[in-house]
Amino acid sequence: MKGDSSTELDLHHCALLLANEQLPPGWEMVASSKFARVACNAEQQLFYKEFLPRGPLEDLKALLRGSRATRARRNNNALLLAGFDAPTNIAWGKLPGSREYLFASAVSGRSITDWLLTTADLRRRRHLLHQFGTFIGRLHATGFIHGDLRTSNILARPGPHHFQFALIDNERNRQHKPAPGKQILRNLMQLNMHSVIELSRTDRMRFFLAWHCQMRDLSRPEARLLAVQAWNWAMRRLAAKQPRYAPPTSEQGH
Numbered sequence: 001m002k003g004d005s006s007t008e009l010d011l012h013h014c015a016l017l018l019a020n021e022q023l024p025p026g027w028e029m030v031a032s033s034k035f036a037r038v039a040c041n042a043e044q045q046l047f048y049k050e051f052l053p054r055g056p057l058e059d060l061k062a063l064l065r066g067s068r069a070t071r072a073r074r075n076n077n078a079l080l081l082a083g084f085d086a087p088t089n090i091a092w093g094k095l096p097g098s099r100e101y102l103f104a105s106a107v108s109g110r111s112i113t114d115w116l117l118t119t120a121d122l123r124r125r126r127h128l129l130h131q132f133g134t135f136i137g138r139l140h141a142t143g144f145i146h147g148d149l150r151t152s153n154i155l156a157r158p159g160p161h162h163f164q165f166a167l168i169d170n171e172r173n174r175q176h177k178p179a180p181g182k183q184i185l186r187n188l189m190q191l192n193m194h195s196v197i198e199l200s201r202t203d204r205m206r207f208f209l210a211w212h213c214q215m216r217d218l219s220r221p222e223a224r225l226l227a228v229q230a231w232n233w234a235m236r237r238l239a240a241k242q243p244r245y246a247p248p249t250s251e252q253g254h
Contacts, residue, residue, distance in 0.1 A: 069102050111153075116151065129207045134213065144179065145176070146172075189234045
């Protein structure tokens, strides 16, 4: 664990309560996947995440790459070291039943999902999408692949001249130089998982052009092929989930 001993003991006690579905004062549960238990304390600006068992395969991954909690801490640190905003690890430890937990700082901002659904001002929307594309392009150019690059896992907050972005849920991130094309494609597909009502083709093109400016090793035809494949993949998945919103796949790109 990190921090002074009194803080460690307090947070470990808090983790034991949360693991038993008891809420300490100031804490609230947060919706999460079935493989995690998440809570937040708004006053302390802290998040708690308990990593619930996934199955035997996860035990093998833990032997090879470290536990999920270890990977989450390592990936948060790697992003921060590379100049990307991410949660700061505060404290961590073990729970009964071989479970682990992590306390991390809350990162300010609203999710990109929320921004897309609520930003009607055209100039601000263009500004957001261009800077968002630049941010993801820098991420990929640095070799990072996010494990689940849904727009709900990227936060944005406006600054005096530029938006500031942060990445959360970094447990499954990987870093390779250069980043594998198949993994970049998956990330682009995850970002495309919005209906055309939420994110128009023009919006996607604006994001993509800014993204490609950072990906200097990709030729224009290679980048365009990635864009088309990501669009088609996302639209196929959306068609299965939201058939009334997903348009047919296209060879024309975004």
